[in-house]
Amino acid sequence: xxxxxxxxxxxxxxxxxxxxxxxxxxxxxxxxxxxxxxxxxxxxxxxxxxxxxxxxxxxxxxxxxxxxxxxxxxxxxxxxxxxxxxxxxxxxxxxxxxxxxxxxxxxxxxxx
Numbered sequence: 001x002x003x004x005x006x007x008x009x010x011x012x013x014x015x016x017x018x019x020x021x022x023x024x025x026x027x028x029x030x031x032x033x034x035x036x037x038x039x040x041x042x043x044x045x046x047x048x049x050x051x052x053x054x055x056x057x058x059x060x061x062x063x064x065x066x067x068x069x070x071x072x073x074x075x076x077x078x079x080x081x082x083x084x085x086x087x088x089x090x091x092x093x094x095x096x097x098x099x100x101x102x103x104x105x106x107x108x109x110x111x112x
Contacts, residue, residue: 004028006106008036012043013104017062024110025062030074031109033091037078040099046089 005016013036017025029046036044048063066089069075070082081092 004106004110006032006104006109008041008103008105010099010101010103011041012045013041014045014047016047018047018049020062022060022062022065025065026069028110029066029069032104033075033078033093035104035109037093038097038100039102039104040095040097041093041104042095043093044091046091048088050087 004018004020005014007014013032015029015032017029020028033044046066048061048066050063067084070084070089075082075091078093079091080094083090083092
């Protein structure tokens with residue numbers, strides 16, 4: 001089974017959601033975005049890949065879930081802007097937190 005990947009260069013956190021089940025994706029994304037904001041990161045890139053279902057399809061996808069989270073304000077406490085792209089969602093974070101240079105690790109946000 002594939003697992004998500006997380007990288008953190010101190011400015012941008014990249015979370016690749018390939019291999020994550022839909023039920024696990026939402027809490028993981030919320031934890032990563034909150035932790036990135038708390039540690040003073042400028043951006044979070046959520047890589048969801050391209051959806052393989054038609055837009056009106058019955059099967060839910062991570063891409064659709066992320067866009068619904070954006071529309072319903074799930075990221076609102078932490079983001080200032082969002083840019084939905086074809087295969088990812090780019091979030092600009094509020095930079096009021098004091099930067100913490102320690103890299104964010106997947107294990108901190110996705111206990112298995």
